[in-house]
Amino acid sequence: MSEGKEKKIFNFGLLRRVFQFAAPYKRRFYISLGLAILLAVLSPIRPYLIQLTINDYVKDGAAAALVDKIRFIDIVIWVTVIQIGLLLIESAFRFWFSFLTAWLGQSVVKDLRVKVYRKILGLNLSQFDKTPIGTLTTRTINDIEAINDIFADGLIPIIADLLSIIAILIFMFVSDWKLTLVSLAPFPILIAATYVFKESVNKSFIRVRNAVAALNAFVQEHITGMPVVQAFAAEDREFNKFKKINREHRNANIKAIFAYSVFFPVVEIVLAVGTSLLVWWAATHAMQLEGKSAEDLIGKMISFYLCLNLLFRPLRVIADKFNVLQMGMVASERVFKVLDNDDYVKKDGNFAPEQVKGKIEFDHVSFAYVDDRYVLKDVNFKAQPGETIAIVGHTGSGKTTIISLINRLYHIQKGAIRVDDVNIEEFQLDALRKNVGVVLQDVFLFSGSVLDNITLRNPAIPRERVVEAAMLIGMHDFIMQLPGGYDYNVMERGSSLSLGQRQLLSFIRALLYNPSILILDEATSSVDTESELLIQEAIEKLIAGRTSIVIAHRLSTIRKATQIIVLDKGEVKESGNHEELMKLQGFYYKLHQMQFEKQVQG
Structure with missing residues (x-):
């Protein structure tokens, strides 16, 4: 009506x-x-x-x-x-x-x-x-x-x-x-x-x-x-x-x-x-x-x-x-x-481990936002604990959709997604998401202090832990230069901070919860060179010992990835490390060459 x-x-x-x-x-x-x-x-x-x-x-x-x-x-x-x-x-x-x-x-x-x-x-x-x-x-x-x-x-x-x-x-x-x-x-x-x-x-x-x-x-x-x-x-x-x-x-x-x-x-x-x-x-x-x-x-x-x-x-x-x-x-x-809307996130599940090892498996996963217009089609890949998986592809190929499915922001229509060989539908939702840290390209900050945005106003997280995480990322000195330090008001949507600064704050937020699985969605796509170097250093510290899924437009940032998955129109076209994919001279090779030529022309 x-x-x-x-x-x-x-x-x-x-x-x-x-x-x-x-x-x-x-x-x-x-x-x-x-x-x-x-x-x-x-x-x-x-x-x-x-x-x-x-x-x-x-x-x-x-x-x-x-x-x-x-x-x-x-x-x-x-x-x-x-x-x-x-x-x-x-x-x-x-x-x-x-x-x-x-x-x-x-x-x-x-x-x-x-x-x-x-x-x-x-x-x-x-x-x-x-x-x-x-x-x-x-x-x-x-x-x-x-x-x-x-x-x-x-x-x-x-x-x-x-x-x-x-x-x-x-x-x-x-x-x-x-x-x-x-x-x-x-x-x-x-x-x-x-x-x-x-x-x-x-x-x-x-x-x-x-x-x-x-x-x-x-x-x-x-x-x-x-x-x-x-x-x-x-x-x-x-x-x-x-x-x-x-x-x-x-x-x-x-x-x-x-x-x-x-x-x-x-x-x-x-x-x-x-x-x-x-x-x-x-x-x-x-x-x-x-x-x-x-x-x-x-x-x-x-x-x-x-x-x-x-x-x-x-x-x-x-x-x-x-x-x-x-x-x-x-x-x-x-x-x-x-x-009465029944399109809600189902929190059912009785599997609630304190910490997961970090093994991820996509088993013939197909997903559509609307009806049967699938944006992912029969996607298969595995990530062992501690590995770094990079996902590349043209805009609209389904990269961001994959990371949205891992922590059950959406429910898939076909196939299964497993963490530590357990279907994510069997996890208690809080237990799953507690073990999955996400750093998005568009970092959303709420009106409030730096501390509030890092802890998401969780009173159980003491200031000392926040400072320790900020020092590990290399952000402590920058935060202390702000008026009021950790109590500085970032304003609505973090408008008083640059994109790179907001990105680094989101890294502290992810590190603070010590997730076993880390997801980075184009974390360096829209920042300056200096911020990119800081972010790259932060990323290396973040992914150490964690299963990481990295989405990046800049292929130079993912050469060290254990496995690179190439998506095109929702389908996995190629997978392997950088050297293997370059030898194939297929989709990844063409993407690499196009980006390299742009850098040379620039």
Whole structure:
């Protein structure tokens, strides 16, 4: 189902699933329902007391005031005190009700957001390839916040309002059914207006939420890619795209505002017409009644006037609350799509060694990111413990895919990958990844200190171990030259450091966890000569005694590799050491010659 065409049918199964998250707080949930019933019972009491007071005390007391003025004043004071007391009690219950429903909503939101984020952390990387980051951000923040409205402004408040309306209507019909029918004569107009308002606002809200998702995705993507936007002088063009998306967001909101601007005056007009009919009917019938019946009509008319206000107060907002509930349901459906996504990294497996020897075997491995469009086709190779395997090939040949499969970032469709002769699917995921260190070409650093990025905020790793690893790599002196040393803030994505410096920090990170298998993905492809020399020294220290898989564009960096695997369009074309492959004068030889000629020409 696309986001622009949400279902408008009320889904009780979906609602029941949302309320399952309230199960840990069922005591407060039941209290809020009890308060909703109590508030409904209290709603008609004040109008009834006013009617009773006017008919039985004030009228008679006014006559008695000529005889006993003090008694009349006492009656008025007591009536006022009782009314104020009831008002305070009702206000206290209403406050408790509002606080409980809001507390319940925020508690559910907290639990749901934790569950969704945990789910996102466990999704296969293919999901992030297909889903914009801004969309997942909207699911985790905006959509889950909308679910809060199901509790704070949705179902429970709607139940409270409906119970209150029913209680007031019962009181009015019991008191005088003819006067009730007259007062509510314009009610069908209000029902029609409420339906039109609900439909209009519902469509507007769907447009608003889609526009919010589009804004989030656009801003996230373009702020991340700002260097590219500015480098190609595309600021004006991208700004115009943003204005178009933002204009859609504004138009959707204005349409909703217009509906509100029409609906609320209609409610006031219907209330005014109902009040006018009440006064007209009471005035015409007062002349036909005699004695006590005519006098009692005064108290009844005043209580009915109060009842009409109490009746229309929830009616003003109940249609809006239905829309809030509907949008909460739409948001919950989107959130549950994330939770129901079964394309997650499976952590099953009971094999959890502290350390592996490092033997790696690809046994007839085929893999496709999408459907049956395979990017790896029947790949076979072995790496013995301590060996260095280099993988070379043209861009798109499948080199990076191979390293993504070793630590189970994706699941293969055919064949098997083994570490120490054990299928990696049988490993506990944490145990596998703890033994596989990865240094990527594009090093991602989080906003925070150098120390935080090296340890990934793992409190179990002491600073001394970080310093020891940095000294081994040869990075300690450089880090100490930074303002604040290991506490220097690298800024978002490590923007305050050069590419080579970020690369060296990732080496320290990999060394710190002391993996048995080390994967280097084009670690020197985009750095200057000086940084490359530092990185080469760091690599030699890193791979010592470890099984290493190195992906490199610069063939000069892999001559010492135990085995070189040449990939082309996802297939292994050649394998062997440098000398063996050069003698074959095949794919590797051609790659080497092309690169050598470029170096000579350069």
